[in-house]
Amino acid sequence: MVDVPQDDPPPRPKTSDLPPWKVGKPKPGDPGEVPWFRGKIGDINRNGPTFGPRKDEYLPFLLVRAASADRGNRPFSGVFWESPDIFVAPNLDADSAPLMPPTTGGIAKANIANTLYAHVWNLGKAPAYRVRVEFYWFNPSLGITRADANLIGAAWVDLGNRFTIDSAWHEVHASYGRWLTRGSHAIVRCPETWIPRIENNGHECLVVRAFEPILDSVPVNQFSASADRHVAQRNISVVEAASPASIDLALNLGYADAPSEAEVEVEVEGPANMEWLQLYAGKRITDYRTPAAQVVAGLLPPTVVNARSITLEHVASECRPHLLKRRERFHRGCDPLRINFHATADLQKHEAHVLRIRQRVGSDVIGGYSVVLLK
The missing domain is CATH 2.60.40 (Immunoglobulin-like)
Incomplete structure (x- = not known):
């Protein structure tokens, strides 16, 4: 038995469409600036904090894109199943595949070794450590759900915040994985080889999920790329x-x-x-x-x-x-x-x-x- 401190889950934090530290803030040097600041502190002490949009808070904002111009707004209204961030390298075993995908337009081949890659992003103000990147395959489908998911493998990666922009790709070797990074975004290789089923002839759907379990998690049952920025789909033949x-x-x-x-x-x-x-x-x-x-x-x-x-x-x-x-x-x-x-x-x-x-x-x-x- 596990003792929990309360029967009901803790209340969700209050949110606002505008960052609360900007609402009504006097200009720098204004005599009202200090009283305004003290008032904000008092309000937090009395009522708890109010958070603005996630992109404006000191939090990670993880994303696997549905399209090249995708910035994480959901629901995504366009074609969400042609992700540019999922790559396939046919005829390659994951153990011997390079960290950089040899092709961006590779097509899965049935009954032989294929290696998968994902391009994951952090558009938040805070870095993200130990981001879990999961790779799945599904039978060809127009309705992807957890019930039909087949996990291929998972990798871990660290991502800088959105202000961390490196001029070139460089390798990272950590105790929990290897990847290529340019600071706020990285290319991750699936550590497990995928062999598509011969009956599907390589037409399977591919799904990648990227999340940080504490600060930027994803619901266990969430596999919809149109509804959640942590999820991307590649359903292409x-x-x-x-x-x-x-x-x-x-x-x-x-x-x-x-x-x-x-x-x-x-x-x-x-x-x-x-x-x-x-x-x-x-x-x-x-x-x-x-x-x-x-x-x-x-x-x-x-x-x-x-x-x-x-x-x-x-x-x-x-x-x-x-x-x-x-x-x-x-x-x-x-x-x-x-x-x-x-x-x-x-x-x-x-x-x-x-x-x-x-x-x-x-x-x-x-x-x-x-x-x-x-x-």
Whole structure:
């Protein structure tokens, strides 16, 4: 038995939209400056402290980005499943992999060794020590939750505050890990090798969580990159054209909080609208252009998870468009569901289709997955 000092948890600290030390503060040298300061101290003694926005307090502000311009504001309203901070190095064992990822656009390969990396940030005024960085894989999904999480490995890293900016990467060797740092941000290598399952063909979703257990923690069940800055997702499949580029993908829909109406849709976009392709190509301006030929892409009706997955690879190409829908609306009950996606396209050199699949419940996007067909 563990004795706790009280039955109820301690009250949450008071917060304000403005830093309390700035509210009503007289100008330096003003006769009212000292009385104002004494009044603030008295208020803290009587009522306890009031904290301003976290970024203005002496606290760490940890982040794994959802996009390059991400500064940690949540909920994140854009495409949150194409993180630029998660890297894969195929054909590399974690024990022999370098600290710097050899590529930023590597694609996972099934049934062989892959090494994962994460780029983690501290945008707070205080440094962060012993930050835990966790690496997970999930079956292809439009609804990532803890129930389906598969932990690959975890690493530890120290981060300076947001004012600590080094001019170049340098190695840190500590008793609890090794990493590359530039002060307020660092690249961390997962210490465990990941071997993707052959049945997923390397299309798994990857999730990274970065948190400091005391000063900047994350809830145990939190795996939503749109809701929490500590979490990042990389749900991307790249299909390089053979003749033609084609993919059949079974996507889990996760677990519903309550029975509800849901919608899954497919959106076709040009390569210029996908920032992550810059990492894949290794340069800011890519050579990919929107194909002249239309892509055949869409969804089959949802089924329960354990039902046999239906593929269209052996269906005549002229019949496929009649079997697919760009949008499926349905009622979600308690059973976990799966939806099958298919896409095929004839491509010329340097052409690419970007297909984004979203699941909505009400007006909220609760999950997404991106498929890139390119040549």
